[in-house]
Amino acid sequence: MSTQITITLPDEVYQRAERFARLANREVASILADTIQLSIPPVRADILDLEPISDLADEQVLALTDLQMEPDQDARLSELLDRQQSGFLIEDERLELQSLMQIYQEGLLRKATALSEAVKRGLIEPLSE
Structure with missing residues (x-):
């Protein structure tokens, strides 16, 4: 299951994600979702x-x-x-x-x-x- 949200990112952050997505041949949304998933530790x-x-x-x-x-x-x-x-x-x-x-x-x-x-x-x- 997934939840769709809308967020506002600083331009510099979005540009970094966009460059990384191009390098990895992936969608920016996918890069951002993976980054969030990896950066927030699990909580009981x-x-x-x-x-x-x-x-x-x-x-x-x-x-x-x-x-x-x-x-x-x-x-x-x-x-x-x-x-x-x-x-x-x-x-x-x-x-x-x-x-x-x-x-x-x-x-x-x-x-x-x-x-x-x-x-x-x-x-x-x-x-x-």
């Missing part, structure tokens, strides 16, 4: 159940600025990354690693969004000026 469906950070109370936002992976997940992630680095990762572990990396990346994005919201609300000072 249960993430949609989370309340937007902008709707949270100050205390909840501040709590999210300290968000970390569960210790057992963090330890397993480190172990799997070490196994991957040494070349001893089996297929089941590769899938587990992908899942843990997704959890890590989603948490990191949520934490960064909470930090931004906390600064915007004046709850904390900007990390750097």
Whole structure:
């Protein structure tokens, strides 16, 4: 299934996509669709159940600025990354690693969004000026 949308791109971005499409002998729309698909990481469906950070109370936002992976997940992630680095990762572990990396990346994005919201609300000072 596909959804058709209309977007406005800066001229320079469209021209780059157009040149690339010509080089690849493909349609610009196809190049842009592939680029978007590859650049947006997958997000677990249960993430949609989370309340937007902008709707949270100050205390909840501040709590999210300290968000970390569960210790057992963090330890397993480190172990799997070490196994991957040494070349001893089996297929089941590769899938587990992908899942843990997704959890890590989603948490990191949520934490960064909470930090931004906390600064915007004046709850904390900007990390750097």
